[in-house]
Amino acid sequence: MNAESSNQPDGPHAWLVAATGAVAMVFTFGTPLSYGIFRGPFGEAFGISPLALSAVFAIMLSTLYIGSGLVGIFGVRFPARGVLVVCAIATGAIAPALYLVDSLVGLGLVFAVLGLALGTVFVLVASVVPRWFENRRGAATGLIFTGNGLGLFVLPPIWQFALSEWGVRRGFFAVMSVTAGAFLLAAVICHRPRWAEHATATTDELLTWLTRLGRTRSFQLLFVGIALSFAWYQLVAAYAVDLFVARGLSAAGASTAFGLIGGVSIVSRIGGGYLGDWMGSRRAYLASLGCTAVGVALLFVPASTTLFGAVMLIGLGLGGTATLYIPLIMGQYPTEMDTAVVGVFNVAGGIAALMMPPLGTVSVAYTDGFTLSIVLTLVLIVTGLWTTAGGTRGK
Numbered sequence: 075m076n077a078e079s080s081n082q083p084d085g086p087h088a089w090l091v092a093a094t095g096a097v098a099m100v101f102t103f104g105t106p107l108s109y110g111i112f113r114g115p116f117g118e119a120f121g122i123s124p125l126a127l128s129a130v131f132a133i134m135l136s137t138l139y140i141g142s143g144l145v146g147i148f149g150v151r152f153p154a155r156g157v158l159v160v161c162a163i164a165t166g167a168i169a170p171a172l173y174l175v176d177s178l179v180g181l182g183l184v185f186a187v188l189g190l191a192l193g194t195v196f197v198l199v200a201s202v203v204p205r206w207f208e209n210r211r212g213a214a215t216g217l218i219f220t221g222n223g224l225g226l227f228v229l230p231p232i233w234q235f236a237l238s239e240w241g242v243r244r245g246f247f248a249v250m251s252v253t254a255g256a257f258l259l260a261a262v263i264c265h266r267p268r269w270a271e272h273a274t275a276t277t278d279e280l281l282t283w284l285t286r287l288g289r290t291r292s293f294q295l296l297f298v299g300i301a302l303s304f305a306w307y308q309l310v311a312a313y314a315v316d317l318f319v320a321r322g323l324s325a326a327g328a329s330t331a332f333g334l335i336g337g338v339s340i341v342s343r344i345g346g347g348y349l350g351d352w353m354g355s356r357r358a359y360l361a362s363l364g365c366t367a368v369g370v371a372l373l374f375v376p377a378s379t380t381l382f383g384a385v386m387l388i389g390l391g392l393g394g395t396a397t398l399y400i401p402l403i404m405g406q407y408p409t410e411m412d413t414a415v416v417g418v419f420n421v422a423g424g425i426a427a428l429m430m431p432p433l434g435t436v437s438v439a440y441t442d443g444f445t446l447s448i449v450l451t452l453v454l455i456v457t458g459l460w461t462t463a464g465g466t467r468g469k
Contacts, residue, residue, distance in 0.1 A: 083267070088206035091264055092214040095199040096221030098260035101253040102196040103222055104229025106138050106189060111233050119242040122178055130182045132428075134189035139424020141186075142193025146201070146417020148280060149194075154202045154413070158261035161191040161198075162254050169250035172243040188250075195257055196222070197420055199264055200400050201412040206267050211401050212355060216347020219397045223340040227333070266412075280414065287407075287418075296406065296465025301422035302458030303363055303395055306370070306451050308430035310335075310388070313437070317373065317444045321381055331385055338389025339396065346394035355401040356466050360459060362394025367455045373448045406466065 082088075109131040117127055149157055164187055171184045199218060207214045236245030287293050311332075318328035342362075350358040369387030372380050400416065407415045437447040 083206060083208040083269075084210050088214070088267075091206050092203050092217045094260055094263040095203040095218040098195055098199055098256050098264070099218050099221035100225040101229070101256055102192045102199075102225065103138075104225030104227075105233070105249070105253070106134055106192060107226060108230045108233045109134070111230055111237065115237040115242050116181075120176070120178075120181060122181070126178055130178070130185050133182050134185040135428065136424070137186050137189035138193040139428075140421050141190045142197050143417040143420035143424060145190070145194045146197035146413040146420060147284070148277060148414075150280070150411055150414040150417075151276075153265065154198050155261050155265040158195065158198055158257060158264065161195050162257035162261055164191045165250055165257055166254035169247045169254060172246050191257075192253075193420065195260065197413055197416050199260060201404070201416040202264055202266055204400060204404060205409065205412060210351060212347040212350030212358070212398070213344070214347065215350075215400050216344040216397045219343045219347075219393075219400075220340055223336060223343050223393065223396070226336045227340065283411070283414075284418070292406075292465045292467075294465070295461045296403070297419070297422050299458050299460075299462030299465050300399060300403065300419045301426040302454045303399065303462060304423050305426035305430050306366065306454040306458070307392060308426060309433060309447070309451050309454065310370075313444060313447045316438065317447075318381060320444065321376070323381070331381060334385050335389040335392060338386055339393030342390045342393025343397045346397040349394065350398050350401055355398050355405060359395060359398040359402050360463055362391045362398060363455060363459045363462070364391075365394065366391025367452060367459065370448060370451050370455060373451075374445070402462075402466065 112131070113124055113127055116122065117124060122130075145157070168184050168187050168191075171180075175181055175184055200215075203218050204211050204215050233245070233249065236249050239245070240248060314332045314335075315328045318331050323331060346358060346362060349361075352358075353361075365387050369384045369389075369391060372384035372387065399419070403415055403419055404412065433450070437450055438444060441447075
């Protein structure tokens, strides 16, 4: 097979791009969502209180979601390869930074850069890789998001081992060095295909496009819909383990059950992609969100026997929506605005991510139970289902 045929849409090189993107995706969200593991070792190493460290991690989450979303929007006119190279360099540069940092401000700066680099790689890979595909776009998106889900599963224990065995500074250096290597590999392989249109809009033109887009009802509905479609998971994460313990599981069993949601979602990320190719990304996305709603509704039943079914359905729905939202939103807007589109909706997810954990904690603490939390979760899912359907009607 010659090089020309292998570089066609859905060809062998396209699958190489998808596989490389999946490797990079392993490191994008697994590290930021391991911040609970960082708290003790970092507090001891730097003599910083848990409250101060929480501010550092909040900065990381802000740059991960909102900062990288803005980079995606205003960096759409730049070559994807160049942006990925910058992310790899930034990640490599902060790898030894903890040997030099000894203040809260310095630590905040390191984690701000880290969040921005990780989030930007996510935006670039999620928006560029699907452009290599026409007929198998859903399956390819499922592959790269399998890497994302795998990171949520394997990075926490990797960080636990690195920090406990090697210490904070050496462990951080080791994991960040591997991360930088994965991002550099993505920079080499995951560029836009030669046949893809590339945006040339200036900053003023991008602002005009965003303003015009923001005034349309379909965009407003879809922005809210995507935000709420993922807000529910942040809310569930705030109370799920305590709920499972209250239903009779041990602390270890409850943690395992919650982790199983992510484990099931790894499988359904690939399955969701094939489902999207078969029935269309809109129908498959809404079906996945509906599956999640049924799973959350099962949490109302006060019996441990229904927890397995709830966990399975929630995991299936999570994996499907995590995969299918990319082809869903990419199908609504001009393809040359790829990273800008993903960036906009990354901001939506970031706003929800910052609001949901406190809401989940408060809803449990002030009601001394889980009914209100489950009701709020179900309301978020149903509202997200309705607004997403309205924002994509006719597409």
